Amino acid sequence: MKRLSILILACAIASGCAARADEENMADKSAAKMEDGGKPEPRLFETQGSVTVGGKPVRYHATAGETFIKNDKGEPTASIFSTTYIADAKADPKTRPVAFIFNGGPGSASLWLHMGVFGPKRVKLPDVDGPKDDGAAPFDIEPNPYSLLDTADLVFIDPVGTGWSRTIGAAKGDEFWGVNEDAASLREFIRLWLVEHKRWNSPKYLIGESYGTTRSAALIDALENGWTDIAMNGVVLISSVLNFGLDATDPGNDVGFVGLFPSYAATAWYHGKIDKEKWGGDETKFLEAARAFAVDDYLPALLKGQLLAADQRRQIVAQISGFTGLKTAYVAQSDMRIPLGHFMRELLRDKGLTVGRLDSRFTGVEPSGVSEDPEADPSAYGIDGAYTAAMLDYFSRDLNVDITDRYVTLGGVRQWNWKTNGAGGDNSYVNVAPYIERAMRQNRDLRVFSANGYYDMATPFFGTELTLAQPAFDRTRLSIHYYAAGHMMYIHEPSLEKLTGDIRAFVKGGN
Secondary structure, eight states: OGGGGGOOOTTSOOOOOOOHHHHHHTSGGGOOOBOTTSOBOOOEEEEEEEEEETTEEEEEEEEEEEEEEEOTTSOEEEEEEEEEEEESSOOOTTTSOEEEEEOOTTTOOTHHHIIIIISSEEEEOOOSSSOOOOOSSOOEEEEOTTOGGGTOEEEEEEOTTSBTOEEOTTOOGGGTOBHHHHHHHHHHHHHHHHHHHTOTTSOEEEEEEEHHHHHHHHHHHHHHHSTTOOOOSEEEEEEEOSBGGGGOOOTTOHHHHHHHHHHHHHHHHHTTOSOGGGGTTOHHHHHHHHHHHIIIIIHHHHHHGGGSOHHHHHHHHHHHHHHHOOOHHHHHHTTTOOOHHHHHHHTTGGGTEEEOSSOTTOEEEOSOSSOSSOSSOHHHHTTHHHHHHHHHHHHHHTSOOOOOSOOBSSOOOOSOBOOOOSTTOOOSSOBOHHHHHHHHHHOTTOEEEEEEETTOSSSOHHHHHHHHTSTTSOGGGEEEEEESSOTTGGGSHHHHHHHHHHHHHHHHTTO
C-alpha cells in the first residue's frame, strides 16, 4: 500500500517496529497462570470503585484481564487484554448501553482513551497557556469527572500485539495484523464478551480513535455482515481516517494536499502567521474561506499542472501563501505542493522550531536550521511519558493488576496487511468509508459521530469532511463536531469537557 507514509500512530508516538524475537517473547512465556496439563489460563483481576460524574457518584465493578481467542479446533491462539467497567446500579440491560473502546496505530494500546477521556481516572497534562512537554514523573493522576460511566458500561480493548495482548502457542502476529485480520479477532472478542455478560440485547457502541476509526469501519462490517449478525447502535469516530488518500501528500496524489490545506491554515492562524485583521479576527470565517479555496481553486490548479497559465499560477501561489503563512517564494519553489513534514518544519523555521503533526499547537526545538523535515513530532514526545506512567500506575495501584510482563504502548505490531475486500474493493489507498455507508443502509438505527481537532494534521478535519460528504452516507444520522485542539483533543481540558458532553448526548440520544 502506498499509504504507509502517513500511517497514523494511534493518537500517539512514532515508534520503531518490534523484532521477531520480541513477538515470540510475548507469547506463552507471559501466561503465568496454568491449568492442569500445562495449558495457559486467562488472568483476571477484579476490583470495586467509584467516580463522581456530574456531581453524582457512580459505583462500578472493574474487571481487568485476558480473553482467549480460539481457532476452529478450540485451541487458544491469542489473548486479548481488556478492562471492563460495569456500573453497580441495577440498570435494565435492555436500556443500559455498552461501549467498546480502542485506540489505533495500528499497534497502540487503549491507554490514551482510557486515561485521557472515558475511564474513571485521567492523567492531566499542562495546557493552561498552550501545550507543553509532559516532562517526567510525578504526573497528575486524578478522578475523572468527565468519565462516560454515568451513561454507559465501558470495555477498553488492547488488540493483539498491544498492551498485554499476545499470541499463544504456535500462532504468529501476522494472523492478527491486518485490516481484516484485526477486525475478525475483535469481532470474536466482542462476541465472547456479550456471551459472558449476557448483554446481547443492550445498545452497543464502537468508539475508536485514529486508526481505531479505520478499525471501527472494518469491525462494523465484520460484525453486521458476517455470521455473527451483531448490529451496532452507534459509531464514534475520534480523529478519523477512513479514506487514506485524502491526506497523503505523496508524489502524484494531489488530492492529499487539498485534504490537508485547511489544517495548514488553522495551524498558521494559531501561530500568528496570518493577518488576522483581514479576517476580522474570525477564525471560523478564515477556515471556511480556506475550505472553499482548497476545492474551488487549489485542486483545479494542481490538476492543470503545467497547463496552468503563468498569471493564474502567481495568483494561486499568493493565495496559498496568504492561507498558510509560508513565503511565496517557498510555495512557488514547491510547485504549490508542500508535503506535511516540510510544512511542519518550514512554518516556524525563522524561530528554529517545528510544529506538531498530531497537534500543531505544540512546537519543538530543531537541532539544525536547514533540515527539510522535523527531527520528531513534538506533539508525540510531549505526551508519551505521562500516559504510559499513568496507565501502569493505575493498573497496579487501583485495579490490582499483578503482571510483570512488558506492557506494549506502541511498537509491538509490524508488517500490517492493508489489503481490504468487500464494499470498498482493493485500492492503493485504504478506503473503508464504504463499510460504514453500507452499514447505515442496512441498519436503520446506526448513527455516526465524528470528532475533529482543528490542529490535527495527522487526520485532518477537511479530509474527514470530504469523506463523509459522499453521496452514500445518510447525513440525517451523522453528526460532525470540532474542537480547538489536535488529534488528541482531550489533552486540552475545555475540549475534553465539550467532547465528553457531545458523546454523552450522542449515546443518550440512541436509547
